[in-house]
Amino acid sequence: MRTAIVVGAGIGGVTAAVALEQCGWQVTVLERAAELGEVGAGISVWPGAAAVLDELGVEGIAKAARLGEAAGMRRWDGRWIVEAAELGIELPVMLHRAQLHQLITDRLGPAVTIHTGTTVTGLTQDADGVTVTATSAAPGGPAFGGRSGNAGSGDAGSGGPASVGTEYRAELVVAADGIRSVVRGVLVPEYKGPRYSGYTAYRGIAEVGVADGGGETWGRGQRFGFAKLIDGRIYWYATSNREAGGADDDVRELFADWHEPIPALLAATPSVLRNDTYDLPTPLLPFVHGRVLLLGDAAHAMTPNMGRGACSAIEDAGALARVLRAGKDLSAYDAERRPATTKLVKRSRQIGVLGQLDSKLACTLRDAVFAAGGKAAGLLAKRRKVEESRV
Ligand SMILES: Cc1cc2nc3c(=O)[nH]c(=O)nc-3n(C[C@H](O)[C@H](O)[C@H](O)COP(=O)(O)OP(=O)(O)OC[C@H]3O[C@@H](n4cnc5c(N)ncnc54)[C@H](O)[C@@H]3O)c2cc1C
Structure with a gap:
């Protein structure tokens, strides 16, 4: 052998x-x-990886991939930049890392x-x-x-x-x-x-289902995202511009004035992981x-x-x-x-x-460009669906 x-x-x-x-x-x-x-x-498992796991006989993931919920992108105050539901994009399945392992x-x-x-x-x-x-x-x-x-x-x-x-x-x-x-x-x-990215990441699991759907919210030098795990709990992650190895922040304070359900998710999270991000x-x-x-x-x-x-x-x-x-x-x-x-x-x-830009002007421009891009992509997706339905 x-x-x-x-x-x-x-x-x-x-x-x-x-x-x-x-x-x-x-x-x-x-x-x-x-x-x-x-x-x-x-952890998000995208369709390509789900297909490999399926081939290897790892059960339950490819099927769960169909359960992904529509997400989108918002501003810190809750106004939508792009609603992903319009785009018809493929979504990952979300699992707890320990469960995937x-x-x-x-x-x-x-x-x-x-x-x-x-x-x-x-x-x-x-x-x-x-x-x-x-x-x-x-x-x-x-x-x-x-x-x-x-x-x-x-x-x-x-x-x-x-x-x-x-x-x-x-x-x-x-x-x-x-x-x-x-x-x-x-x-x-x-x-x-490894090279430090300039921002640190926080992650946690809200033990109670205080939100539906999911998505990502972009602010100035900070982002927050959440998604439902296949076991019903809510996984969230956040980023903030920081020196590598700096002191831990109170994430609840960092996102205190962001739109709901962000403060509610943070309040329902018993422990927070912090990792400086590198590539x-x-x-x-x-x-x-x-x-x-x-x-x-x-x-x-x-x-x-x-x-x-x-x-x-x-x-x-x-x-x-x-x-x-x-x-x-x-x-x-x-x-x-x-x-x-x-x-x-x-x-x-x-x-x-782009996500970690922190000047007000740059963020306003960025959000406007993404909103326009999202609309264009939405129109293209609709046209593609119409064409597919004719075939
Ligand atoms: C905040 C954050 C969020 C992320 N979210 C996602 C996500 O949603 N979806 C996704 O696909 N990816 C995500 N990732 C990326 C993902 O975590 C990594 O790409 C993935 O864990 C890499 O797996 P790996 O097995 O290559 O390495 P690792 O997970 O780093 O595993 C390496 C293993 O090797 C062991 N090891 C190290 N050195 C030695 C040694 N000398 N001898 C023996 N053993 C050793 C370690 O103990 C460890 O068990 C995220 C990363 C971060 C930081």
């Missing part, structure tokens, strides 16, 4: 592990955190072994394979061993990657170790890492380096403005599976995924620049 190591068990890493296993590979996942899982709040890990089978509490520190590759070095906080076997208790520390003879102490060996390594990827740093030490500079590095490939945020971290980072990681895993099944060279993965994600990184950055 062919062997692979996946570094990182975030959404990208676990999806890659499912995909590799379904292609017939034996997979060892090395995860730094003591436990598997995701913190965070909600669990649904994916539920698909892992006995050929996948996960070692938690295991931090990858380096790797070397030669003609036959890759040796990964790791330090383990809790030595003594895997914390999670596939569906049949696979021990995972077997040698090449038993089909799994060999591990001696803190060394693991496999034919292929998938680096899904996030925006500050250690593996990427080993492969390309001179690479200039990787473009041009992105190649995603394939010999037998090591980059996936997810390790390859193409983007600002969260389009809600596509995790979706892109899932689509990377789908592309990898197609390449392996077709017996193509790994360079086909880079050729498919790097151009597509480069566009998203750039577009997401541009949206952030």
